[in-house]
Amino acid sequence: MSKKNDKPTLWERYLTKEIGIEFKACLYFYALLFFYCIFRLVCGRTDASIWHMAQMIFSTYVMGYLQVYVFWNFDEADALQAKEILAMLLCTGIYTGVSYLCGWFDKNPVATLIFAAYVVFLYVCVFLVYRTRRRIDDKLLNDELQLFKTRDKSR
Amino acid sequence: MKYSIHQITEGEDELILRYRELTPEVERMIQFMNRGQARLSGKDNGETVLFSPEEVLYIETVDDKTFAYTKEKVLRLDMTLNGVEDYLKDISFFRCSKSMIVNIDKVERLKSLPSNRIDVMMQNGEHIVISRTYASEFRRLLRGWKN
Numbered sequence: 001m002s003k004k005n006d007k008p009t010l011w012e013r014y015l016t017k018e019i020g021i022e023f024k025a026c027l028y029f030y031a032l033l034f035f036y037c038i039f040r041l042v043c044g045r046t047d048a049s050i051w052h053m054a055q056m057i058f059s060t061y062v063m064g065y066l067q068v069y070v071f072w073n074f075d076e077a078d079a080l081q082a083k084e085i086l087a088m089l090l091c092t093g094i095y096t097g098v099s100y101l102c103g104w105f106d107k108n109p110v111a112t113l114i115f116a117a118y119v120v121f122l123y124v125c126v127f128l129v130y131r132t133r134r135r136i137d138d139k140l141l142n143d144e145l146q147l148f149k150t151r152d153k154s155r
Numbered sequence: 156m157k158y159s160i161h162q163i164t165e166g167e168d169e170l171i172l173r174y175r176e177l178t179p180e181v182e183r184m185i186q187f188m189n190r191g192q193a194r195l196s197g198k199d200n201g202e203t204v205l206f207s208p209e210e211v212l213y214i215e216t217v218d219d220k221t222f223a224y225t226k227e228k229v230l231r232l233d234m235t236l237n238g239v240e241d242y243l244k245d246i247s248f249f250r251c252s253k254s255m256i257v258n259i260d261k262v263e264r265l266k267s268l269p270s271n272r273i274d275v276m277m278q279n280g281e282h283i284v285i286s287r288t289y290a291s292e293f294r295r296l297l298r299g300w301k302n
Contacts, residue, residue, distance in 0.1 A: 013288060142264060145265055148299070
């Protein structure tokens with residue numbers, strides 16, 4: 001039952017964290033892109049700017065790092081407390097600022113405000129998804145624990 | 156495999172295993188017999204005591220000293236944590252951090268934490284957090300992928 005030789009290396013640990021950030025970047029990029037596309041469609045346009053998409057990918061990647069290393073990975077937190085809500089609002093503020101400066105929504109203040117609300121909603125949804133996943137994982141873990149104890153005793 | 160059970164009225168209880176080849180089944184039997192035999196020696200208020208590893212909740216190293224925690228007491232062991240880990244490798248003990256080995260049989264509940272960590276609640280109500288580094292191996296162990 002020892003695990004001396006199976007301990008992940010520093011590189012593997014870094015890679016695990018990096019994959020987590022990449023996953024976050026993809027998740028949020030698709031969510032931003034969805035809002036962006038809806039905005040374009042509402043405005044009667046059926047094209048999307050590659051330059052805007054590149055900015056979105058870059059910003060979600062940077063925000064992924066910020067969330068993980070600076071903002072306590074708040075969207076995966078156990079509970080949404082003051083610290084997490086503050087981090088959520090700060091990240092929303094950064095996304096909103098970037099969207100305005102880069103003109104994702106033609107610097108339209110109403111669209112930008114709706115976008116800010118959408119980002120908050122998105123963070124809450126992601127938080128709930130992670131929490132639900134952990135609850136399911138709890139059940140699996142405890143079932144496996146009981147099975148392990150029974151199996152171990154029968155050996 | 157044939158086996159026979161005899162009840163005796165005198166003398167010590169005894170398990171005898173006779174085998175021709177060391178098959179996995181026989182190995183499992185030996186493991187089972189060994190686990191009943193394994194004893195740890197520790198110091199409790201200056202007195203040396205022998206106790207079964209099955210009483211232990213977890214074993215921890217603090218300032219290069221190794222301690223075994225049972226429900227009632229804390230015993231200082233003469234062995235290093237790596238030594239204890241090797242000694243108990245066939246029993247349900249898991250190295251859950253650099254400085255701790257936990258007895259899975261004494262785990263009350265598990266809770267999944269953010270960043271793939273696991274909170275372990277022991278039978279005495281204490282909580283131990285298994286970091287992501289060790290959590291994957293712990294999950295594999297529970298699923299029986301490694302013995």
